[in-house]
Every structure is written in structure tokens, then in C-alpha cells.
Amino acid sequence: MFQPKLVAIITLTWWSSSVVKYAVAGPQTNLVNQGCSTYNASNLRSFYANINGTFSDLRGEISNQSTHFATAQQARGDVLTYALLQCRNYLSKNDCLACFHTASIQIRNCSAGNGARVIYDGCLLRYESERFYDQTNEPGSGVSCGNKTSNVTITSVGLQVLTDLQTATPKIKGFYAATKTDVVVNGTAIYAIAQCVETATEDKCLSCMQVAYNNLQSCFPNTDGRAFDAGCFMRYSTTPFFADNQTIDITPYLNKGGSSKKWGIIGGVVGGVVLILLVLFAWLWFRKPKRVPRGNILGATELKGPVNYKYKDLKAATKNFKDENKLGEGGFGDVYKGTLKNGKVVAIKKLVLGKSSKMDDDFEGEVKLISNVHHRNLVRLLGCCSKGQERILVYEGYTAPEYAMHGQLSEKADTYSYGIVVLEIISGQKSTDVKGDEESHEYLLQRTWNLYEKGLHLELLEKDIDPNDYDAGDMKKIIEIALLCTQASPATRPTMSEVVVLLKSKSLLEHLRPTMPVFVETNIKTKEGNSSSTTGSSSNATASISILSAR
CATH class of the missing domain: 3.30.200.20 (Phosphorylase Kinase; domain 1)
Known part of the structure; x- marks a missing residue:
């Protein structure tokens, strides 16, 4: 009479062990690493508001788009805040949100620090006052090893697992890989994942993976270990921490096996044909008499x-x-x-x-x-x-001064060009055109700066623009953003992504004042040949004399 009950108990026991083997254990909020900046935010009220805003945006992206990765940025006054959230891809959306919730509470322990990060087994949350989305390696990377040793030798298999992850992860779209590898003895298997932030480049992801691999070698023969960095995470364990059906076949990314050999042969044949054609083309080209027109x-x-x-x-x-x-x-x-x-x-x-x-x-x-x-x-x-x-x-x-004079090119040169174009559109004046008579001629940047210093921004606008077609506050802000873009030092100019944030922000730029642009002709010679300041700025500005038209 007890046989049915016995069968039920055995079945329930088997089902429970199966669920443990194939299910993911919640949000995985085991704290791996945390850190706070040693520098405090300058405007705490705006800073805290920015953090709240970015966290709200991150939560919305994860909730609405069912993604495991999100970035957000906010600007209030002169305070910029960037935030990033990344969950491990094997987490469900609810578990990802739960991990984020725990992280958003933990990270506030940094209080006024203008940068912070927390890393859990299940997710990474970070914010900074400067853009950091493409960062992967930086001081503070490390490793966390378990305290249990396997009763079987897993070192050789484990090292090969990590080697494969190091190679494959940077080549996979989304920079994420998860594998399960049997050790053969006693049914033991090694579960492992590797992940880089999705905003990294393939090269930076590979560099981060190499550091993680080197750090994680020290954990063997322990049964689990984690390596962490600013933009990547690698973990292995003989205890399942994701479901068996959540693995990824990384073989195509390892450049080995029969398939790779087949494509290698095909590639060699095609390459040989192309080489022959190139040689033939070069022979015909050099035989042809040519004269380059002046x-x-x-x-x-x-x-x-x-x-x-x-x-x-x-x-x-x-x-x-x-x-x-x-x-x-x-x-x-x-x-x-x-x-x-x-x-x-x-x-x-x-x-x-x-x-x-x-x-x-x-x-x-x-x-x-x-x-x-x-x-x-x-x-x-x-x-x-x-x-x-x-x-x-x-x-x-429109060429930025650092390139015109020193041959230095960067994304900030494009920022400078953008600022000039904005001012030309608003004013209807070419940057090289002169306004005024011979005694008080003003190029566009000089005219803009002089009006800005006097608080007469709107006098820059083209006369044909109807005042009813724009908001005075918005127009004033756009002019100030253009001046920020044309500042003398490339380091003080915003990046184009920051320009987008500033343009979207509803607040004015009360705490973000531009400095004098390079191409303001601060000294103009009078009839007597003397020089007189036209802007009332400091004497340091005289270094900008006559550089005005190099754009």
C-alpha cells in the first residue's frame, strides 16, 4: 500500500535534482567587487538628480526592450553623469531587474563620489562624471577564487575552457559566451562564461579577456573563480550557475576543426587567383606610359x-x-x-x-x-x-586650430567644426565674412564672443528669422553650446555625444561657461599702428591674434 507513495517520493526527488541542475539561481547578487571615486561631485543636488535620472532610464530600457545591456546619460547645469548596466545574458528579465535593484542601493554607499561601480555575479552597474562606455581595462581589475578544491583534476580542462573563451568572446556579436565542458571523471563538468560591455571594441574586449584569463589561472585547482575588470567579466565553476540549454557553440570562433580547414582551403584558392590577377594588372599598368597631369x-x-x-x-x-x-x-x-x-x-x-x-x-x-x-x-x-x-x-x-598649427587630429576637431557650422546657420554669416566697417570689422567668432560677453546673444540671429519661430532661451543655449565647441583647448570642448546631451537637456547652461575661442581677433591695429583690446578679456587672449581665418 506504500508503493505509490514511494514512487511519488522518488519521482519528486529526481525532479528536484533535475530542476537544480537546469535552472538559474535567481539574480545572483553575490558581491564580487565595488569601488568609489576619491573625487566628489561639485554640485551634489544636480549630481544626485542625474543619478536618479540615469537609473530610471536604465530600468526602463531593461524593462521595455528585454535587453541585458543599457547606457544612459543626464545633464543638469554643469554636471554630466553617465551610467551603464550589464546583466549576464543567462539571467531572466526579472532577475536582471532584481540584480540592478540591489546594485542601485549598494552603489549609493559611495555618496558624493563622482564615480562608482559594483560588480555582482549577475550584473555590473557603474556611473561616472565622464564618458567611459568603451573602457575595458583599468586599475582595479582583480580575481576572486573559491575556497573548495575538486577531488578530480580540473586544471588542464579548465585552462582550455578559459583559453577558448578568451579567443571566442571578442568575435561573438554582443561579446558574450557561455559553455559547459565535461571533465569525464565522476560526471563533473565546468560551467563558464565570459562577457565584455557591448560598447567596447573587439580589440579592447580581447585585451580585457587576456587580463582576465591571466588572473583566473591562479584559481585552479579550486572549483570556481571570477575575474573582473572595468569592462569585462569571466567566471568558471563546477557547480551549475546557468541552465544547460543556455550554452553557446563557440567552435566557429576558434579557427580550428574540419570546417575551418575547408574554408582555409577555399580561401587559399581564391587568394591565389586574386594574387595572379593583381600581378597581371600590375604588369599591364607599369607597361602603360603614363603622365600625371599637374x-x-x-x-x-x-x-x-x-x-x-x-x-x-x-x-x-x-x-x-x-x-x-x-x-x-x-x-x-x-x-x-x-x-x-x-x-x-x-x-x-x-x-x-x-x-x-x-x-x-x-x-x-x-x-x-x-x-x-x-x-x-x-x-x-x-x-x-x-x-x-x-x-x-x-x-x-572650419579646421580646428590644433590641426592647423600642430597637425593634431582628434574627435574634438570635429566638435570645433560643428560649432562653426551652427553659428553660421544661426547668423547667416560665413565664418570668413567680415561685419562692420574697416575700423571695427568682426569675423563671426569674434562677433559671437563679443555679443555673448555683453549678454546680447540674440543679436547674432539673422534678421530674417521671425522671433515667433523660436524660443529665446533655447536659442541662447544653442549659441553657448556652439561657443563651448569652439574653445581654444580641445580638452575643454565637449564630445559630440555630450553635445547631444546638452541639446536635449531642458536646463540652461548656467554653470558651464565657455572660454574665449581661439579664432577671436582680440587685437586690431588702429590707424596709428597701436593695438587695442576689443573684448576686454585677459592679456592671455592676445595669443589668438589674427588666427581668425584658419578654418
Whole structure:
């Protein structure tokens, strides 16, 4: 009479053990690492409001889009806050939200610190006052090893598991991999995952995986271990921490096996055919007599307008390259302000390339750099000139001062270009056009800065714009953002992502004041030949004299 009950008990016991084996154990809020910045936020009220706002946005993205990764950013006054949440992909949406909830409470222990992070088995939460989304490796990485040793040797198998994860994870879309590998003895298996933040690059993910792998080797022969960094996480355990059906086949990303060999053979054949065609093409090309036309000596097909200027015209435009027209000096050469015959003001750059057989190659590289690196609608190379040992570039195209004078290119140069374009659109004035008479002529940046200092922002607007078509506060904010973009130091300019945040923000920029742009002609010569300040700014601004038109 007890047999049915016995069968039920046995069945229930088997079912329970099966569920434990194949189910994920909740949000996994075992704390692995936490850290706080040693620097405090400057404006705590805005800072805390930003944190609340970003956390709300993160929660919304996870809830509404069923994703395991989200970023958010908020701006109030001069305070910018960036936040990132990443859950392990094997967590359910509810478990991810539960892990985030625990993390959002834990991370507030950092109080006024302007940066913090908490890492759990199940999720990562981080916020900073500066953009950090692509970071993976930084001081503070580490490892956490379990305290149990396996009764079987798992070291050799475990190291191979981690090696494979290190190789495959950066190649997988989403930078996430999960594997289960049998050790054979006593039914033991190694469960392992690796994950990088989705905003990293493949190279940075690989670098982070390599550090994690090196750190995690020290945990063997223990039965579990975790390696953590700013932008990646790696874990292994002989105890299941995700379901068996949540593994990923990483074999295609390991570049080994029969399939890889087959594609290798195919690739070799195709490569051989391509090589033969290239050799044939090169033979035909070099047999053909060719003469490069002077108007296109660099082969720079992207360039618009006149490609080749006459040396005598550029010499006349700069008054024989007089020092009074010199805008700046750099390792790449000197930059001069020039006025062409048609009245167009340009920047004329004499390159210092030295006497070598590679001069033309160096010159070509310089031209291609300018014409291809930036957006062609913002940075436009007008042309070039080659005479004897002289190699000269002529451009308008908004170029940032650090490039014009020192050959330095960065994303902040594009920010500068964006600021100039915004001011041109608002004012209806070209950046190289002059407003006013000969005594008080003002280029666009000078005019904008002078109006800004007087609080007369709206006088910059084109007269045809109807005041009823815009909000005065919004227009004032846009002008100030444009001035932030054109500040002298690239480091003080916002990134374009920060510009987007500032434009979306409903608050004014009361605590974020721009500094004087480089291209403000602060000293203008009077009839007597003396110099007088036109802006009332500090004497340090005189370094900007006449650099005005190098864009």
C-alpha cells in the first residue's frame, strides 16, 4: 500500500535534482567587487538628480526592450553623469531587474563620489562624471577564487575552457559566451562564461579577456573563480550557475576543426587567383606610359575646386609670407592668413618636409589625411601647390586650430567644426565674412564672443528669422553650446555625444561657461599702428591674434 507513495517520493526527488541542475539561481547578487571615486561631485543636488535620472532610464530600457545591456546619460547645469548596466545574458528579465535593484542601493554607499561601480555575479552597474562606455581595462581589475578544491583534476580542462573563451568572446556579436565542458571523471563538468560591455571594441574586449584569463589561472585547482575588470567579466565553476540549454557553440570562433580547414582551403584558392590577377594588372599598368597631369599630381580624387594653386598667387595672398600674416607654427610647418584674388580668406600652410626622395609621398599623405579623415562637408581642402622644395596646402573647411598649427587630429576637431557650422546657420554669416566697417570689422567668432560677453546673444540671429519661430532661451543655449565647441583647448570642448546631451537637456547652461575661442581677433591695429583690446578679456587672449581665418 506504500508503493505509490514511494514512487511519488522518488519521482519528486529526481525532479528536484533535475530542476537544480537546469535552472538559474535567481539574480545572483553575490558581491564580487565595488569601488568609489576619491573625487566628489561639485554640485551634489544636480549630481544626485542625474543619478536618479540615469537609473530610471536604465530600468526602463531593461524593462521595455528585454535587453541585458543599457547606457544612459543626464545633464543638469554643469554636471554630466553617465551610467551603464550589464546583466549576464543567462539571467531572466526579472532577475536582471532584481540584480540592478540591489546594485542601485549598494552603489549609493559611495555618496558624493563622482564615480562608482559594483560588480555582482549577475550584473555590473557603474556611473561616472565622464564618458567611459568603451573602457575595458583599468586599475582595479582583480580575481576572486573559491575556497573548495575538486577531488578530480580540473586544471588542464579548465585552462582550455578559459583559453577558448578568451579567443571566442571578442568575435561573438554582443561579446558574450557561455559553455559547459565535461571533465569525464565522476560526471563533473565546468560551467563558464565570459562577457565584455557591448560598447567596447573587439580589440579592447580581447585585451580585457587576456587580463582576465591571466588572473583566473591562479584559481585552479579550486572549483570556481571570477575575474573582473572595468569592462569585462569571466567566471568558471563546477557547480551549475546557468541552465544547460543556455550554452553557446563557440567552435566557429576558434579557427580550428574540419570546417575551418575547408574554408582555409577555399580561401587559399581564391587568394591565389586574386594574387595572379593583381600581378597581371600590375604588369599591364607599369607597361602603360603614363603622365600625371599637374592639376591632379596627388591623385586626390576627393578634392573639390581648384587642386593646384600657382605659387606666385599664394605668395601675393600672404604678402610674401610676411610674419604679420603668420597664424601659428607647428612641427608640420607654418600657417599664414591669406586673401585670394577673389577676396576669399584662407589658411595657407607651408609644410616642412625636408629634402628627401619621399617628399611627394609625405605631401600626398598629408593631403589625403585632411581630405578623408573628416566629414567632407565640414572640412574642405581647397587645393595645394608644389614648387621646387615648397609644398603648400590651402584650406578653409572650419579646421580646428590644433590641426592647423600642430597637425593634431582628434574627435574634438570635429566638435570645433560643428560649432562653426551652427553659428553660421544661426547668423547667416560665413565664418570668413567680415561685419562692420574697416575700423571695427568682426569675423563671426569674434562677433559671437563679443555679443555673448555683453549678454546680447540674440543679436547674432539673422534678421530674417521671425522671433515667433523660436524660443529665446533655447536659442541662447544653442549659441553657448556652439561657443563651448569652439574653445581654444580641445580638452575643454565637449564630445559630440555630450553635445547631444546638452541639446536635449531642458536646463540652461548656467554653470558651464565657455572660454574665449581661439579664432577671436582680440587685437586690431588702429590707424596709428597701436593695438587695442576689443573684448576686454585677459592679456592671455592676445595669443589668438589674427588666427581668425584658419578654418
